Amino acid sequence: MTRRPTRRLIALALAAALSVPAFAQEVEPFQVSDVRVDGLQRISAGTVFTYLPIERGDTVNQSNAADAIRALYKTGFFEDVRLSREGSILVVNVVERPAINKIEMKGNKDIKEDDLRKGLKEIGLEEGDTFDRMSLDRVTQELTRQYNNRGKYNVEINPVVTQLDRNRVNVAINVKEGKAAKIRHINVIGNELFTDKELMDNWESRQTGWLSWYKRDDQYSKERLSGDLEKLQSYYLDRGYIDADVTPDNTQVAISPNKRDLYITAGLTEGEQYKVSTVTVSGDTVLPHEDIEKQIKLFVAPDKVFSRRGLEAANESVAAALSNIGYAFASVNPVPNVDRASRTVALDFQVNPGPRVNVRRVVFDGNTRTADNVLRREMRQMEGSWYSQAAIDRSKIRLQQLGFFEEVKIESKPVPGTQDQVDLAVSVKETNSGTINFGVGYSQLGGIQLNGSLSERNFMGSGNQLSVALARSSYQKQASFQFLNPYFSKNGMSLGYNVYWSEFDYSNYNTAQYNTSEGAANVTLGIPLTEWDSINWSLGYSRKQVSIFRGSTPQSIVDYIDAVGTRTFNAWRTSVSFARDTRDNYLQPTRGTYQRLGLEVTLPNSTVSYYILDYQLSKFFPLSDKLVLNTVANIGYGNSYGKTYTRTLSDGRVVTAKGMPFYENFYAGGVSQAGRVRGFVDNTLGPTDFSSFGYNQPIGGSIKTIGSLELFFPKLIDSPAARVSAFLDFGNVFADRSSIKASELRASAGVAMMWRSPMGPISISYAIPVRKFPGDRIERLQFSFAGQF
Structure with missing residues (x-):
């Protein structure tokens, strides 16, 4: 049962005031031979003696008795204090205030419990402390104020105190938050130079609109409105109106009688331009x-x-x-x-300028798996050198680009006792850097994938990349081993190896009906040119066995095989590529550019001679703290060079093998990065060809033109592991240069979400083709996932 604290406090005050005169009238002043304290339960007698201004040997009179009572009340430990005398012994009778055993909060949704408890502690209400009934009034007032500042004027705060044994209490604070008042109208008065729309364009407070149910920008908040008024003041100051007056005193907030609607009027004086x-x-x-x-x-x-x-x-x-x-x-x-x-x-x-500062030490924290030296080699701010903010900023970006960390923070901490030295504290939060699959995986292209693979971009915390895979799906069997040491040399040269074997059934890959069996090996070397630029070179050998099915395989592929005169293709190949990466983050970039231009060429003694050019571009523009635009371009071109195979068949037909081999063709459609045009079935866009049995099948092309505009919403989901976007994809593949037509480009628009879940990366998109042609295969909902560690 809750008592009214005001009446109780008045009674206590009267008791304290009347106790001293009664004591003084009944007993003449006397010298204290001893002091005894009665009524203590939790508080020690020593604590009372510490605050009691009367000691053994002192003479008690009306004045110092009143001082003693006031001193003990002031401690906050006692509800009642009385003084009495037994002979020459001073007896202090006290009633302790109860201790707070537990504080419970119910009904609070808008304000987190941790924030509420922090506020209660500042008021003086905390578990284990002495309970003061006066604090309940302060709790009610403070919580009501906090909710009012959030636009909730119908809030009800009901504290309930339950008495327990051993002079303890439980305090339950029941909150009925009610509905937040909505901003129905915002009016700016006094603006002649700029329109209301211009002035309020970047305000957080908004009138109720059709998206307010999601954004909640129509809910009134005193702090939010204060921030908007500061933005309004800044708007004028940024345009030279230094006498512009925008103050809270000129702003009125009116609330409707039912406390559900708010009307804001902001007054201002513009002044002259300077x-x-x-x-x-x-x-x-x-x-x-x-x-x-x-x-x-x-x-x-x-x-x-x-x-x-x-x-x-x-x-x-x-x-x-x-x-x-x-x-x-x-x-x-x-x-x-x-x-x-x-x-x-x-x-x-x-x-x-202040003192010139030297960096004494660089200390890493949070890298429980990643070795210190992996982080240290990315640092551009060195120990023992002059402090450089540019070097620190670049160090942070390089650490983010590793892809090992969700978050990277670098703080400068002054060294105690010096003014010219600092330590750099590099704090990281590690994320999943590898993928492990054991029978876990699904995509709409390949269906259920039975595989066992281990792929780790940060193998044993060394920064080396290792991938070992044994995979089996509806279209592929594969065994591969890949290894890359990104710091093969101290100056940042990388060295990698790749060995793999695969059997590929293209008929289950939404492409032409033929199979391949291939074994390959290559070595790669990466050379950094600048902080952002690098060159990669590779040399390798592959042996590919092609199986065709006369009658089912498209005729153009059958003719190519007949012209070459073999189904086994040996290739010695080399490639060189130039890459520039200025992105600020590997996992979720918000600004910067990634570009790559590559050339792959088959060398002499290869079965067929051809080359492939490929260009990739991804540029991120931060439109605001809530929007990031990514523009993507992916262009590819391949052709043959040197010898051309021509053969006359037994039926008199002349067949020629020219251009890029069919098994190297580009494909478009679906969610794969190489040919992403979401909303269309994977690999189905572009040239097709009939088999002799009349089956029309995608065969790909030697020219690829893919583009995308994707708008990311970084703060739509409050998680660094998830990202939501709206996109426009467009592109196609073409047989050769003469067949390129802008009118043949397909396009789709939709929304997507990428989530690095604890189970693995999950990608989901829903796209509606906005430019399609009869015969196109549509697939609006597309997704894939795999296990991760």
């Missing part, structure tokens, strides 16, 4: 004075409109330039001199 009159630099610039001044004038320059954003950018630019040469704590303080008569601002940038 320009920059002069830009000067003072202080110890370290770098040449004219260079600093030139750098500042890239952002704020004389006769240009004043902009606070430009001012901040100039500050950051100069501070960054100094931090790159060791001045980690450099500061730039712009001092404005406003001339309101001429409506101009003179700016003096005062530069304070």
Whole structure:
């Protein structure tokens, strides 16, 4: 049962006030020979003696008795304190306040329990502490205030206290949050230069709209509105209106009688526009004075409109330039001199470089699997060298590009006792870097995949890549071994080996009906050119056995085999590629570009001579903190060179083997990266051919043109392991250059989700073809997954 705390406190106060006069009237002042404390349960007598201002040998009178009672009440330990006398013994009678055994919260959804408990602790309500009934009133007021700030004005806070044995209590705080009030209208008053839409374009608070059920941007929040008013102030300051007045005092929030609807009115005064009159630099610039001044004038320059954003950018630019040469704590303080008569601002940038800082140590944390040296070799900020923010930023990107970590943080920590040294704390959160499959895997292209494979991009934490696979699906049997050491040499050269054998049934791969059996081996060498650029070279040998089915295999493939005169194709091949990677993250990039241009050529003594050119582009644009645009292009071209096979068959037909071999053709359609046009069945776009039995089958082509525009929503799902996107895919493959027609391109639009789940990567997409032709095979929902570790 809950008691009204106010009446109880009044009673306690009266008891305390009346106890001293009664004590003083009944007993004359006396000298204390001893002090006894009665009524203690949990609190020790020593604690009472610590706070009691009367000791053995003191004389008790009305004044110091009142002081003693007040001192004990002030501790917060007691509900009641009385003094009495037994002879020359002073008796202190106390009633302890109960201890809080447990605090329970029910009904809170909008505010997390950890946040609530933190607030209760600040008020003085925590498990194990002494219970003060006055704190219940403070709890009700504080929680009501917090919910009101979140737009919930119908909230009900009902604290219930349950008495337990041994002078303990349980406190239950029951919350009925109610519905949040919705913003029905926002009105800006006083704006003549800009429209309401322009001013509120980047506000978080919005009027109720058709997406508000998801975004919840129509729910009022005091903190959110304060942030929006700051954005409004910044909007004017960035355009030179330094006298613009946008303050909470000019803003009114009206609520409807039922506390369900809110109406916001923001008033402002625009003022006049100011320009920059002069830009000067003072202080110890370290770098040449004219260079600093030139750098500042890239952002704020004389006769240009004043902009606070430009001012901040100039500050950051100069501070960054100094931090790159060791001045980690450099500061730039712009001092404005406003001339309101001429409506101009003179700016003096005062530069304070601070001490030049040396990095003492680089310490890694969170890499439980990955060895320190794997992280250290990616660091561009070295121990014992001058601090460089550019080197630190580049180090962070290189660590992110490894793909081993969900999160990378680098903090500078001053070394105690020095002003010119810092330690770098590199904190990482490891993610799954390998894939393991044992009978786990499914795709719509290959169906259930029975396989056993191990693929690890960070083998035993060494940073080496290892893959061993034994796979079997409806279209493939494969055994392979791959190994890559990305730091074969200290300067970053990589060396890799690849050996594999496979049997491939193309008829179950949505392509022409023929089979191949192949064994191959190659070696690869990677050479870094710059921080972003590299060249890769490979040399290998393969032996491919092709099986065709006369009557079922497309005639063009049968003719190619007959012209060459063999079904066994030996190939010595070499390839060279150039790659440039400026992406900020391997797993979920938000900015930067990946480009790769490759050439593969078969060498002399190969059965057929051909080459393949391939170009890939993926460029990420951060449109905002909530949107990232990825533009993708994938272009491929292949052709033969040198000898051409021509043969006259027994039926008199002349067949010729020219162009890129059919088994190297490009395919498009489906979810595979090589030919991604989602919404169409895998590998079914492009040229087709009939067999002698009349079966029309996809045969691929020697030219591939694939593109995509994909808009990612990084914050739509609050997980670094998941990403949602909306996309537009387009492309096709063509038989040769003469058959390229833009009118033949297919296109689809849809949504997709990629999730690195604990079971493995899961990819799901739903696409609707927006440009299709009769005979195209449509598959709107497409997905695949595999096990991961």
